[in-house]
Amino acid sequence: MMAYSLAFGALVYADRPDFNDKEAPQTLGDFRQIQSALQSHLERTRSATVCLQMGGGSGSAVIISKDGLVLTAAHVTGKIDEEIKVIMEDGREFSGRSLGLNSETDSAMLQIEGAGPFPFVEVDLKDTTKLGDWVFSLGHSGGFDKARGVNVRVGRLVREAETTVQSDCMLIGGDSGGPLFNMEGELIAIHSRVGASREESMHVPIREFQAHWDELKAGKFIGDGGFAQKSKPGTGFLGVATEESDEGGLKVTEIWEDGVADKVGLKVGDLIVEIAGEKATKELMTNKLAELGAGDKLKLKWTSGGESKEETVKLGERP
Amino acid sequence: MKIITFILAIILPLAANSLPSEKRKNGPLVQGALSPVQVSLQESSAVFYNNETSKAFLYGTVVSDDGLIMTKASEIEEVESYYVRVGTKKFRDPIVVSRNDVWDVMMIKIEAEGLKPVDFSQTKDLPHGTWVVSNGATERRFRRPRAGIISANKREIPGGSPAVLGVGLKEEDGDLFIGNITEDSGAAKAGLKKGDKILKVDGSNIKDRDGLIAHLKEKSPGDKIKLTLTRGDEELTLEVELMARHKLYGEGKTRNDQLSGGEAQQSARRSGFPMVLQHETMLNRNTVGGPVFTLDNQFVGMNIAAVNRVEAFAIPGKELSEIVLELKKSP
Numbered sequence: 218m219m220a221y222s223l224a225f226g227a228l229v230y231a232d233r234p235d236f237n238d239k240e241a242p243q244t245l246g247d248f249r250q251i252q253s254a255l256q257s258h259l260e261r262t263r264s265a266t267v268c269l270q271m272g273g274g275s276g277s278a279v280i281i282s283k284d285g286l287v288l289t290a291a292h293v294t295g296k297i298d299e300e301i302k303v304i305m306e307d308g309r310e311f312s313g314r315s316l317g318l319n320s321e322t323d324s325a326m327l328q329i330e331g332a333g334p335f336p337f338v339e340v341d342l343k344d345t346t347k348l349g350d351w352v353f354s355l356g357h358s359g360g361f362d363k364a365r366g367v368n369v370r371v372g373r374l375v376r377e378a379e380t381t382v383q384s385d386c387m388l389i390g391g392d393s394g395g396p397l398f399n400m401e402g403e404l405i406a407i408h409s410r411v412g413a414s415r416e417e418s419m420h421v422p423i424r425e426f427q428a429h430w431d432e433l434k435a436g437k438f439i440g441d442g443g444f445a446q447k448s449k450p451g452t453g454f455l456g457v458a459t460e461e462s463d464e465g466g467l468k469v470t471e472i473w474e475d476g477v478a479d480k481v482g483l484k485v486g487d488l489i490v491e492i493a494g495e496k497a498t499k500e501l502m503t504n505k506l507a508e509l510g511a512g513d514k515l516k517l518k519w520t521s522g523g524e525s526k527e528e529t530v531k532l533g534e535r536p
Numbered sequence: 537m538k539i540i541t542f543i544l545a546i547i548l549p550l551a552a553n554s555l556p557s558e559k560r561k562n563g564p565l566v567q568g569a570l571s572p573v574q575v576s577l578q579e580s581s582a583v584f585y586n587n588e589t590s591k592a593f594l595y596g597t598v599v600s601d602d603g604l605i606m607t608k609a610s611e612i613e614e615v616e617s618y619y620v621r622v623g624t625k626k627f628r629d630p631i632v633v634s635r636n637d638v639w640d641v642m643m644i645k646i647e648a649e650g651l652k653p654v655d656f657s658q659t660k661d662l663p664h665g666t667w668v669v670s671n672g673a674t675e676r677r678f679r680r681p682r683a684g685i686i687s688a689n690k691r692e693i694p695g696g697s698p699a700v701l702g703v704g705l706k707e708e709d710g711d712l713f714i715g716n717i718t719e720d721s722g723a724a725k726a727g728l729k730k731g732d733k734i735l736k737v738d739g740s741n742i743k744d745r746d747g748l749i750a751h752l753k754e755k756s757p758g759d760k761i762k763l764t765l766t767r768g769d770e771e772l773t774l775e776v777e778l779m780a781r782h783k784l785y786g787e788g789k790t791r792n793d794q795l796s797g798g799e800a801q802q803s804a805r806r807s808g809f810p811m812v813l814q815h816e817t818m819l820n821r822n823t824v825g826g827p828v829f830t831l832d833n834q835f836v837g838m839n840i841a842a843v844n845r846v847e848a849f850a851i852p853g854k855e856l857s858e859i860v861l862e863l864k865k866s867p
Contacts, residue, residue: 241558241565245572245831248667248683252831255685256665263664349555353665358846359792366689369664370816370846375555385561387816387846390792415818415845416562 234400237350251400255353255371258402263306263367264336266396268357269293269313269327270302275360277395278303278327279404280337285311285329286434288426289394290409291318291444294325297436298514303329305336308363317433321442322380322425323409325394326433338396341403344424350374354386354418356395356408368392372418380425382406385416409444448510453532455515457483459502466490467497469519481528484521491518511535562672562682562818570681573669576833577679578623579652581671581826582607587617595671595826596644597838598622599860603648606860607825608840609635610780610805612642620646624677634863637756637780639851640805640840643863654827654835656860659853662686662813668836670817670848671826684817690852691814695807699755699778700785703728705745712743714765721784722777729767736764752778780805792844806841812849813837819848 234254236247265280269289276293280286287303294301294315303313311331318325329335346352351373358368372386384397388411397406397420406420429439438447456476459467467489472479483489489497492505493516509515511534518527558565582596582605593615596607605620612618620627627646635642662668665685672682702721706713714732717724734742738761742748755761757780764773782805793802803821813836815828824839828850837850851859 241563242569244569247569248831252665252667252685256663259663259665348553349559364689364691365814368688368814368816368846369685370687371665371685372561373555373559375560377553387818389844389846392846411845416560 232401233345234351237347237400240349251351251371254351254400255369258353258398258400259369261336262338262355262396262398262402263369265338266306266355266357266367268304268361268391269394270304270361271295271299275357275391276393277356277391277408279355279396279407280329280335281340281404282337283334285313285331285333285335287313287327287329288396288404288407289325289327290407290421291320291323291325292409293394294318294327295445296448296512297438301327303327304357304361306367317429317435317437317439318445319425319429319433319439319442320445320447321440322421323442323444324407324421324426324429324433325445326426338398339403340423341399341401341405342423342427344422346374346399346403346405348374348377351400352384352386352397352405353400354384354388354392354395354397354408356388356392358389359391372416375416380421381409381419382422383412384418384420386418387415388418448513450510451507452511452535453506453509453513453515454511454535455506455530455532459489459499461499462488464488465496466519467499467502477530477533481517481530482521482526483517483519487519487521489517489519490525492516506532567672567681567683570669570683570831573829573831573833574679574681576829576835577669577671577681577827580654580835581622581679582646583621583674583679584612584615584618584825585621586615587619592674593618593822595674595823595839596620597825597827597856598651598653599643599856600653601649601651603627603646603651604633604653604860604864605630605644605646606641606838606856607644608803608805609637609640609642610783611803611821611825612644620644621676622646622648622651634866636859636863637758639809639855639859641838641851641856641859641863643860654853656835656853656857658834659836659857660834661690662830662836664688667831668815668817668828668850669831670815670819670828670839671823672818673823682817682819682823684815684848686813687816687847688814690811693807693809693812693849698781699752699757699759700781701728701752701761701776702779702784705748707745710743712745712748718784722779726763726774726776728763728765728774728776732765732767734763734765735771736762738762739764757783801842802844803841806843806849809840809849809851811852811855812840813852815848815850816846817848824848 278289299315303311316326370386376383456473457478458471462468584594596605633643672680702718702723704715712734819842828836841849
């Protein structure tokens with residue numbers, strides 16, 4: 218056992234590039250070693266670095282499995298279960314859906330919905346990257362630009378804290394959610410925010426993702442931190458008035474023009490039979506709307522002229 | 537053994553929680569190892585000093601042994617009079633030879649001989665991640681190197697700074713009228729007045745906004761156009777000098793521009809280049825104009841714009857050599 222762990226330790230050490238153990242490059246040769254290490258990983262890491270687009274916003278993210286699991290920042294996806302466009306460096310587009318997020322540390326997951334295999338990167342799951350190590354950052358800075366492609370920048374890990382690591386790879390808007398790699402080409406962190414000086418860049422370390430892996434993958438909204446806000450309960454609006462029907466369910470008596478219900482095709486006289494998978498009652502409707510906020514989703518099942526319909530609607534803002 | 541490990545584990549993270557600034561990417565310990573490239577910067581960079589303040593405000597790239605220097609046109613013309621240093625020598629009374637506004641470059645001549653120009657024959661395409669070295673700060677006798685890597689695809693940067701009159705235009709009943717006039721514009725200097733009716737532009741009948749804009753598209757900042765107008769009962773012809781839009785109105789400010797330190801950091805003219813190399817070396821508007829080298833002292837190009845907090849543009853060596861040839865020929 219002892220021998221095994223020693224051998225393992227030696228192996229890890231042997232893989233570490235020499236330049237990481239120098240306090241600074243001593244010669245141009247050291248710079249060249251940093252360059253060739255970085256360049257040997259660029260093709261793969263660039264192909265797995267994607268641009269995310271939702272609403273008017275744009276951020277970055279990285280694919281970590283061949284079936285399209287993606288890591289990014291919570292302030293990029295903003296919400297769970299949200300449709301997000303995923304753009305590869307070569308311009309190919311896929312649709313994606315945000316999974317969980319941690320609003321306190323700025324970590325989030327997303328799943329690409331499409332047939333893989335996708336290009337992906339290895340993750341530094343053993344947390345081997347140390348303060349002072351050389352690192353490189355990738356990102357779709359300022360949004361997707363096919364002619365320009367992914368931006369790469371180099372730097373060192375300059376500060377470590379529990380839920381944040383800091384590098385002097387410079388970042389700018391649009392890089393958020395993008396990947397930070399060590400010189401073995403492993404993903405070590407996700408870009409989160411920038412400091413006052415150009416050389417202060419904050420990233421969420423992979424260990425933060427690992428600490429909540431299953432919850433993130435299961436689509437949970439974690440914490441009530443500043444990186445993403447849960448919708449405010451009671452602010453959601455469906456744009457419909459109903460009354461309980463004798464035959465069970467809720468009869469639509471009024472529809473707000475251009476409201477959510479109007480847009481999905483609900484009509485006066487239709488019968489709502491299920492709300493969020495349960496039998497529709499006035500009480501359930503009231504409770505659901507008190508619990509949900511604008512932007513949250515609600516599954517509805519109704520009958521219209523003998524025809525059965527089903528739709529998941531995104532609630533509007535209560536006027 | 538166990539105890540030592542334990543103590544180390546506790547002390548190391550505390551002591552080593554933050555990397556001292558001299559060891560960081562732009563710190564002196566890291567940049568110090570670049571001294572073999574410093575030689576090239578020292579020999580083939582020019583430094584422009586404001587005569588009034590004696591402050592260095594721009595770099596240049598030496599392109600001939602007898603004192604031809606290329607620099608950024610829109611930046612150097614902001615300063616009324618200046619002197620130049622190459623290596624440790626000071627040169628007074630530089631002369632403007634010619635300029636190219638498409639690339640925003642100016643060719644300047646100093647009275648010198650035996651200078652070491654950059655070698656255009658060495659330039660080649662560099663893959664992403666290649667270290668390049670530019671001028672960082674400067675001292676009177678010593679150019680300080682600063683490194684960064686090639687960070688994106690070589691490409692054209694659209695946009696640019698079209699030639700503008702500096703007026704609003706109004707179409708009314710099939711006629712074209714001058715609207716509000718921007719202060720200090722060519723139109724203001726030429727004496728255009730709000731309400732003037734445009735009859736002809738450079739001799740041709742142009743009576744709609746699109747026609748005039750199409751005509752301006754063919755022109756460069758600094759060009760003059762003749763406007764034939766009626767003002768009241770009077771018919772008059774005025775010559776108007778066109779200006780670069782960024783000089784009159786500034787470039788648009790995005791959120792990323794706000795993040796980038798604004799005017800002190802960013803080049804005023806930072807778009808509209810036919811071809812650039814993008815690197816991430818930390819430059820500002822006062823440290824562009826100089827040469828860029830590889831670690832092997834090969835000339836890569838000339839820094840032409842500090843774009844934002846993460847992007848610097850350089851004119852590639854091949855394109856720069858063509859511009860130099862053209863400017864040498866021009867009268």
